[in-house]
Amino acid sequence: MEAPAGKRSREELRAAFERHVAEHYAPKGSGFVCKKDGAEIRQTTLYVSVHAKAFGDMCAGSGEVERLPLPYCPTCEGVPSNTSTCVHV
Ligand SMILES: [Zn+2]
Numbered sequence: 001m002e003a004p005a006g007k008r009s010r011e012e013l014r015a016a017f018e019r020h021v022a023e024h025y026a027p028k029g030s031g032f033v034c035k036k037d038g039a040e041i042r043q044t045t046l047y048v049s050v051h052a053k054a055f056g057d058m059c060a061g062s063g064e065v066e067r068l069p070l071p072y073c074p075t076c077e078g079v080p081s082n083t084s085t086c087v088h089v
């Protein structure tokens with residue numbers, strides 16, 4: 001999956017992940033496989049900049065960046081081209 005849209009809360013970011021995983025991947029063993037083609041889901045790193053909600057839509061904050069696993073299907077999705085987003089907290 002591509003990086004979810006930014007400027008949202010942590011809960012919304014988590015929900016975007018859960019929605020994509022539930023729709024497109026199926027649990028198998030310790031990981032996931034693609035529902036469409038059965039390929040083993042891989043993951044890369046998503047960089048999440050932490051911005052302050054106090055600044056509204058402006059992306060400003062502490063400069064803190066968190067890393068999260070970003071899953072993708074190597075055959076039908078390919079390596080994500082967008083691996084960074086932000087949360088407003
Ligand atoms: Zn932001």
Ligand SMILES: [Zn+2]
Nearest residue numbers: 034037073076
């Ligand atoms: Zn696939």
